Amino acid sequence: MGKDSSYFLTEAEWLTLHHQALSRERRQMVEDFPLQPGDRVLDVACGNGLWEPWLAERVAPGGQIIGVDLSPALLSLAREQNKECAEAVLHWIAADLQALPFSSPWADVLFCANTFQYFPQPVEVLQKLSQIVRRGGRIIIKDVDVAHITFSPLPVDLVERTVLAGIQAAQEQKVGHYHDPFVGRKLPQIFAQAGIRHLQTRTYGVQKVAPFTPLETQFLQTIAKVVIDYAREYLTAQDRTAWQRYFDPHSPQYVLHQPGAYFYTVEVVTIGQV
């Protein structure tokens, strides 16, 4: 994601835009997480550390958070952006999540957001990660399920065809790397197969209704571009052109300035106990 030259945002810019545009919904998720003061949280694949301020608030006082990511560049942004955080002790580790440098269970809570969609073997990854969580500790995985994406007033059949084309592209791995943008609905099954019990799953609806803020407009433009890039190969030229017209600010059909324009998708959180 974000590394393809056809995308106009860097990975950190895309993560930040996404996070800011969905900040109300994501903040609510963190409010709902089973965290308590003093918890030790391991944020696996933490990226540029966008969730840390809210996690830190929930584990204060006395909490510790370790953010782990493969990318030293994202970790350096994470460190910089969270340097004023006073609520919890933060550490950052550059490592592969399949080879984490812990010899015994360290975490009360393991958190991983928006990353299980990239794992071809999510059950094995979850089993491995669970070894770092103390007995009785919790695992919180958050991810997307883009099959529910809705843009209105685009014609319903155009949206459906585009989403179906995206599903086909994902199934046939046409995007150049493993990616399951429908992993959200599978999280409970992944936990069950990994042998993790006491599951709770919550699906969060994300809705944006016009008039959109400039940030929401940029976010929706980016989503529309990602969706069409994904689906492109399985759509007719007519559908591709129609989609592009709806998201071209110079077109009379431009949807994001239309009163009553509406966007919807879902994000899923599954929590289990080790």
Ligand SMILES: C[S@@+](CC[C@H](N)C(=O)[O-])C[C@H]1O[C@@H](n2cnc3c(N)ncnc32)[C@H](O)[C@@H]1O
């Ligand atoms: C979509 S980003 C999500 C970042 C962050 N969790 C968020 O929600 O904003 C996926 C992250 O996974 C990291 N990543 C991918 N494979 C990894 C691995 N094997 N070990 C550690 N980090 C990995 C990437 O560097 C990237 O920061």
